[in-house]
Amino acid sequence: MTRARDARWSGALGVLDEVRRAPGGTRAEAARRLGLGSGSATEITARLRALDLLDEVPAPAVGRGRPTTRLLPHPRGPLVAVVEVRYEGWRCAVSGIDGRPSTVLAGPRRHGTEPQVVGEIADALRDVKRRYGRRLRAVSVNAAGVVRDRRLVRPTTLGWEPTDLTAILPDESTPLVIGNDATLAGLAEARGGAGVGAGTVLYxxxxxxxxxxxxxxxxxxxxxxxxxxxxxxxxxxxxxxxxxxxxxxxxxxxxxxxxxxxxxxxxxxxxxxxxxxxxxxxxxxxxxxxxxxxxxxxxxxxxxxxxxxxxxxxxxxxxxxxxxxxxxxxxxxxxxxxxxxxxxxxxxxxxxxxxxxxLGDDSALIGAAAAGLDVVLSEAGLDQWAADFERAAARG
Structure with a gap:
């Protein structure tokens, strides 16, 4: 089973990682970075396009070379809902596989009233689920506090007691990723900010x-x-x-x-x-x-x-x-x-x-999107996306 899954997704995961790293890059550039032949790159991107994972648009012609395409997130592709809980307040955003979160709703700081804030975030995520349906593949939270075993165990800067955030999920099947805000900001800076290119980054x-x-x-x-x-x-x-x-x-x-x-x-x-x-x-x-x-x-x-x-x-x-x-x-x-x-x-x-x-004030939000996409764009995540896609297609 593992070998079959590797064969199905190994090249595809590489292409998707390229889109995450540089949305809008060309198929030729991705193939070159991954060491793929032109035929393999064409076949992989065609499969990803057929599953609504990637979109391709013609790239501007440069010189006399063979035409290529730019790789972009599919407009019907998977999404991650990203939630940020900070001293100043909270916000909810949505990110495609390009890892660029767009805020959809925000709320003010409510010091010491975690049940109310959790309820507001849960309402926001239910709205996101109603809007996007099966495209919502994970919820990723960055929080100002110590996170242990996916629980907020020391949110003292928020004025909260230890808090279980699973109540924010729009349904039981949606994976939940929770990280400390500094951890996720550091992840974002290492992958796409001031630490790019370094193997070991201290943030x-x-x-x-x-x-x-x-x-x-x-x-x-x-x-x-x-x-x-x-x-x-x-x-x-x-x-x-x-x-x-x-x-x-x-x-x-x-x-x-x-x-x-x-x-x-x-x-x-x-x-x-x-x-x-x-x-x-x-x-x-x-x-x-x-x-x-x-x-x-x-x-x-x-x-x-x-x-x-x-x-x-x-x-x-x-x-x-x-x-x-x-x-x-x-x-x-x-x-x-x-x-x-x-x-x-x-x-x-x-x-x-x-x-x-x-990356400024959005660094932790970007990092949370990246952590959520790590789950969605894994072998298991793609298996589940493909199965849900095929079931939806069969229903017409």
Whole structure:
């Protein structure tokens, strides 16, 4: 059975991956990258087109070569519903196999009211299911909290209790993928952002706290239960301070708006991220010595931890998301000096590069779409799509 499935989908999966990587690329380019002959590429794309998985349109003529086609998602092809649950609110989007989510509905932040938010998201997904029917193949969620065994077990930044999100599914047969927002943002940056081309990418982001992930050959290293990558809870901070997670000395408490408020001697802000942005702007404008001093302390704490993780993981590149590149820019000399000083000596002559993330605020949404498509565009997922397609065709 496995051999038959491999024979059916091995070339097809390669072509679909090419469309995911570069939607609108030509069939000739895909064939060249995959080492396929012209005849094989034509046969594979014809099968995928017949199953409503791919569409082909004529490519603009270039020179005197043989005409080719551009490969695009089929307008009746499979879809993933992508849900984002963040401190600021939630949104629901839909993505085809090109991995480009388009928002269909959003809701405001409702701090501490998880049943209401879960109900609103469930209503949105039922609407998506009614609209798209069998084309909806999976629901993928990115959430601001610790995810373990597909459950949101520590959503403290949302003000929630541990939450089972299976109630959002429009039906029992739809697969559910759940990931931490930082993990999924790192996945997106590794595959299609600032980490493209690197085999091992360390992604770190500062929002309310710090999160991240190590991505190896395009696959996030999230541990046995999916809760890996909680770098903000490594003991890089003050051991006298207990973190809301329950541990002492967490790095989280040294690098975000809460740390800036503490250094400035003011109360904890209601919105730590917005507060951090204000302080960073004050520091960059100059003339506010207190803001500059606070930012320098946070930059030092962030850079020292980054160096420690580089020593531990040996990545090819580090990508910095959220507020992290802004913190670095506001205290560039302090940050870079602390980073180099924290590296093992043999690394300093050629330090691992630090790059600002390139996908912006949509990075976690894009990563969630990618994680959902990994399920849909697998051998098992394509088997199920083909079976459903053939049943629908038989019914006329």
């Amino acid at each position: 770190l982001t500062v929002e309310v706290g710090l999160g991240g992930v190590l991505v190896i050959d395009g696959v996030p290293a999230v541990g046995g239960s999916g809760a890996g990558g909680e770098y903000g809870h490594m003991p890089f901070g003050d051991r006298s301070r207990r973190c809301p997670c329950g541990a002492r000395g967490c790095w989280d408490n040294e690098v975000d708006g809460r740390a800036l408020a503490r250094h400035l001697g003011v109360g904890q802000p209601d919105d730590p991220r917005a507060f951090a942005v204000q302080v960073l702007e004050r520091a960059e404008r100059g003339g506010d010595a207190d803001a500059v001093a606070a930012v320098r302390r946070v930059a030092d704490a962030l850079a020292c931890g980054v160096a420690g993780l580089v020593n531990a993981h040996d990545p090819d590149v580090v990508t910095l998301g959220g507020l992290a590149p802004l913190i670095r820019a506001a205290a560039q000399d302090d940050f870079d000096a602390a980073y180099l000083d924290g590296l093992m000596e043999f690394r300093r002559a050629d330090p691992i590069p630090l790059r600002a993330a390139s």
